[in-house]
Amino acid sequence: xVSERGLQVLRAIVQDYVDTREPVGSKSIVDRHHFGxxxxxxxxxxxxxxxxxxxxxxxxxxGRIPTDxxxxxxxxxxxxxxxxxxxxxxxxxSFLDEPADLDxxxxxxxxxxxxxxxxxxxxxxxxxxxxxxxxxxxVHLGGGRIVVIVVTDxxxxxxxxxxxxxxxxxxxxxxxxxxxxGLVTGASVRDGLQAIGAFLAAPGxxxxxxxxxxxxxxxxxxxxxxxxxxxxxxxxxxxxxxxEADFRxxxxxxxxxxEEQVTLLRLMSEMVADEQGLAASIGRENEPFGLAExxxxxxxxxxxxxxxxxxxxxxxxxxxxxxxxxxxxxxxYLGRLLDEDERAR
Numbered sequence: 001x002v003s004e005r006g007l008q009v010l011r012a013i014v015q016d017y018v019d020t021r022e023p024v025g026s027k028s029i030v031d032r033h034h035f036g037x038x039x040x041x042x043x044x045x046x047x048x049x050x051x052x053x054x055x056x057x058x059x060x061x062x063g064r065i066p067t068d069x070x071x072x073x074x075x076x077x078x079x080x081x082x083x084x085x086x087x088x089x090x091x092x093x094s095f096l097d098e099p100a101d102l103d104x105x106x107x108x109x110x111x112x113x114x115x116x117x118x119x120x121x122x123x124x125x126x127x128x129x130x131x132x133x134x135x136x137x138x139v140h141l142g143g144g145r146i147v148v149i150v151v152t153d154x155x156x157x158x159x160x161x162x163x164x165x166x167x168x169x170x171x172x173x174x175x176x177x178x179x180x181x182g183l184v185t186g187a188s189v190r191d192g193l194q195a196i197g198a199f200l201a202a203p204g205x206x207x208x209x210x211x212x213x214x215x216x217x218x219x220x221x222x223x224x225x226x227x228x229x230x231x232x233x234x235x236x237x238x239x240x241x242x243x244e245a246d247f248r249x250x251x252x253x254x255x256x257x258x259e260e261q262v263t264l265l266r267l268m269s270e271m272v273a274d275e276q277g278l279a280a281s282i283g284r285e286n287e288p289f290g291l292a293e294x295x296x297x298x299x300x301x302x303x304x305x306x307x308x309x310x311x312x313x314x315x316x317x318x319x320x321x322x323x324x325x326x327x328x329x330x331x332x333y334l335g336r337l338l339d340e341d342e343r344a345r
Contacts, residue, residue: 002052007077008035009045010054014066014074018319021246023063068283071295071316075280081324088116088326092333099337102156106233109310109334114236116326119314122264122298123334125231126308131156133184133192133224138216140173148180148219152189156227162219164212172209179213180220189227196221230269232261239314246293246315253290254313263289264296268309273300277331278324279309283316297323299331301338310334 002010012033016024026042029035035042046064049055054070057063066074084092095112099105106123113121131152139147144163151157168176183199184192196217204210237258244251257263267289271279277300284292295318298311310331312323 006045006048009042010049010070010074013055013064017065018317023058023065025063068316071282075320078321082321084325084329092330096333109330110233110235113326113330117312117323118239119312120236121312123233123310124308132188136181136184138177138180140168148216150223158223160219160223164215166208168212175209176212176216180216189224193221193224230265232264243315246317249293254294257291267296268298271298278328297327299327301331301335
């Protein structure tokens with residue numbers, strides 16, 4: 001059981017080690033933090049923390065550094081996540097102001113968060129499986145070339161190019177548009193996919209227009225299927241080069257996880273948030289995902305009932321209070337912008 005002063009000593013070691021990247025000794029704690037006790041007393045507290053595997057000595061006769069377990073206890077005992085400064089909040093607001101569309105907003109989000117924290121920033125796309133298809137447009141470019149454009153009531157706009165066998169006249173194009181719109185307009189993404197599947201499973205008349213409708217339906221199904229897939233937007237991967245020394249082993253597993261988004265998506269989906277929507281997964285807690293030397297901090301945002309997460313990834317030696325505050329603030333602004341956009345529709 002760690003005493004209250006022991007927790008304060010642990011907090012001092014974490015803060016000093018994050019600031020200096022140097023092991024922390026009892027004398028520096030006494031000099032910098034004014035505990036009102038002797039260095040010998042602090043050494044006793046440090047010995048107890050070491051017995052609990054909360055700190056460790058990286059070298060013989062050196063100071064101490066936090067362990068992964070120590071970082072976890074530090075985060076769990078944060079009295080509060082300190083708010084960002086007015087300047088930091090203004091920077092977030094300015095950076096996220098008036099995005100062109102959802103894709104632009106999420107790109108701005110991760111760039112802003114990476115600048116605030118100096119870490120790799122991540123944001124999940126909302127799941128659009130529950131979104132409704134508000135409009136489908138089929139543009140015939142001539143010959144067999146077409147573009148299928150899909151708009152959902154959550155603001156997502158996407159397009160996919162495809163090719164059809166044979167040419168179509170204006171009447172054919174109008175018929176195809178009407179048939180496709182009748183299949184999915186007003187339906188959820190999930191229901192629209194089911195409607196397309198049932199349509200394609202039914203026998204057709206084998207005519208030219210029926211073949212065109214089926215061709216467009218297949219292209220539309222591919223696009224709607226992507227709406228159901230989790231995706232990440234990331235920024236700040238280059239920041240890992242500045243903190244490579246903080247990874248005791250190889251930085252390669254972290255880079256591989258960034259390259260293979262499915263690992264990070266799975267990790268983020270399994271993290272358990274507190275009552276504020278914040279979650280932290282630290283060091284060895286990430287070992288099943290190949291990220292035993294990294295920490296991931298996330299905050300929930302909930303656009304139109306499609307919950308998703310914003311977060312940062314970096315070495316375990318990071319400024320947890322500041323990074324958690326930044327993640328929470330950016331998630332708040334992102335959620336608010338998406339809610340405002342939803343109400344405006």
